Amino acid sequence: MKRKTAINRYLGIVFVFAALVGMTYLIINFLTPQCANSLSCKQSLELRVENDSVGIWSGQKVVPPKVDLAKKDFKTTVLGDTSGEKHVYVDLASQTLTAYQGDTLFMKTLISSGKWGRTPTGDFNVWIKLRATRMTGGRGSDYYNLPNVPYVMYFSGPSASAAMGFSLHGTYWHNNFGHPMSHGCVNMRISDAQKLYDWIDPPTTSNTTYADSNHPGTKITIYGQTPI
Amino acid sequence: MAKHLFRLILLAVIVASGIYLIRNLGGLKPNKTQTPALTTTAASSDQETTVDSPDAKLTLSMLEQKSKDSATYLFFVKNNETGAKNQIFSKTVGLNETLFIPHNTWSPDYKYIFLKEGSPTQSRYFVLTSAGSPLTKDSQTVEIAELFAKKYPDYKITDVTGWAAPTLIILNTSKGNGTEGPSFWFEVPSGAFVQLSSHF
Numbered sequence: 001m002k003r004k005t006a007i008n009r010y011l012g013i014v015f016v017f018a019a020l021v022g023m024t025y026l027i028i029n030f031l032t033p034q035c036a037n038s039l040s041c042k043q044s045l046e047l048r049v050e051n052d053s054v055g056i057w058s059g060q061k062v063v064p065p066k067v068d069l070a071k072k073d074f075k076t077t078v079l080g081d082t083s084g085e086k087h088v089y090v091d092l093a094s095q096t097l098t099a100y101q102g103d104t105l106f107m108k109t110l111i112s113s114g115k116w117g118r119t120p121t122g123d124f125n126v127w128i129k130l131r132a133t134r135m136t137g138g139r140g141s142d143y144y145n146l147p148n149v150p151y152v153m154y155f156s157g158p159s160a161s162a163a164m165g166f167s168l169h170g171t172y173w174h175n176n177f178g179h180p181m182s183h184g185c186v187n188m189r190i191s192d193a194q195k196l197y198d199w200i201d202p203p204t205t206s207n208t209t210y211a212d213s214n215h216p217g218t219k220i221t222i223y224g225q226t227p228i
Numbered sequence: 229m230a231k232h233l234f235r236l237i238l239l240a241v242i243v244a245s246g247i248y249l250i251r252n253l254g255g256l257k258p259n260k261t262q263t264p265a266l267t268t269t270a271a272s273s274d275q276e277t278t279v280d281s282p283d284a285k286l287t288l289s290m291l292e293q294k295s296k297d298s299a300t301y302l303f304f305v306k307n308n309e310t311g312a313k314n315q316i317f318s319k320t321v322g323l324n325e326t327l328f329i330p331h332n333t334w335s336p337d338y339k340y341i342f343l344k345e346g347s348p349t350q351s352r353y354f355v356l357t358s359a360g361s362p363l364t365k366d367s368q369t370v371e372i373a374e375l376f377a378k379k380y381p382d383y384k385i386t387d388v389t390g391w392a393a394p395t396l397i398i399l400n401t402s403k404g405n406g407t408e409g410p411s412f413w414f415e416v417p418s419g420a421f422v423q424l425s426s427h428f
Contacts, residue, residue, distance in 0.1 A: 012233045023240055058393040175282055175332045176390030176398055191284035
């Protein structure tokens with residue numbers, strides 16, 4: 001009898017331990033966003049311009065836009081009366097991005113959020129802006145390798161750390177906005193991304209612009225359920 | 229002992245569910261009500277409809293000219309850097325048919341565009357080159373719905389949403405019983421359809 005009780009106790013401990021391990025694995029792998037670009041990951045967090053490169057997307061070669069770093073006319077869009085906090089909203093259900101300064105609408109446009117990877121939801125702030133970088137990830141038929149991704153605005157917050165590399169950015173490899181298409185980032189038309197990049201804080205001072213305590217990054221709120 | 233074990237597992241499930249709900253429902257929807265126009269504008273009689281290429285360097289415009297019993301649609305591509313504007317296509321239809329420029333009309337490499345023609349009974353989708361040159365040796369355009377119906381009679385195209393890649397157009401379909409069917413790619417150069425495992 002004593003032996004049976006001891007065996008039951010050990011089995012119970014093993015079972016609880018296995019359940020906790022399983023739950024931890026579930027949280028890490030499925031409930032927490034992974035790196036937005038699974039292969040380039042942290043390397044995508046640096047400025048990279050490769051004007052003679054060709055990208056790969058959906059098994060096709062794609063030609064990236066050329067980036068001219070010699071251009072030093074860093075633009076900062078000022079919306080008339082500059083009072084009012086800037087705020088960007090991304091509605092995953094309608095695949096729409098709206099940007100406000102105070103109560104004044106600056107932009108409303110269609111985007112493409114995560115299809116093969118989840119776009120994180122919650123409140124974030126822009127922490128760095130890059131004029132261009134390379135993003136790689138996926139595998140098999142889903143593999144992608146994209147140089148000169150333009151106008152990249154990385155954001156971070158409680159549900160996605162800076163190291164995970166989630167961003168708003170221009171997109172030259174597909175044109176299916178209004179529908180999920182990415183591996184977690186928020187894809188935008190190039191002209192829309194450029195317009196947002198020139199307006200969003202921190203104000204652009206170089207091809208790599210960090211937010212800091214004097215120039216904090218604009219708040220981004222991502223919400224809603226991505227259409228299946 | 230079994231009772232304690234059950235309570236512990238129940239607690240673990242509740243905590244995991246709570247974490248999942250918090251991470252997935254995200255922040256509260258903001259209370260903003262302004263709804264300005266997006267990049268495309270709706271076509272109406274005597275109005276020009278325009279859609280910029282994603283980099284805004286080119287603009288596709290459509291001019292509708294209505295007569296007593298028909299409507300003629302003229303399509304132009306303008307280079308916004310040089311100002312050069314060329315007519316690339318025109319089509320005359322009956323008054324119960326309408327042509328549209330979809331929001332995602334431009335292929336990512338700007339070589340192709342696709343247009344939608346709607347009537348009370350069906351929708352048709354035309355692909356053509358943005359330069360107006362022939363797409364095939366016999367024709368300037370390719371009509372996707374007719375080609376698809378011949379190849380896949382059990383499915384019907386419900387929507388053509390945009391471009392998955394420079395030469396791949398995305399089609400969503402329904403089955404004969406009206407339920408959701410698979411998505412396909414239409415590969416423009418070859419005219420081939422590729423059935424997809426995921427829905428776009």
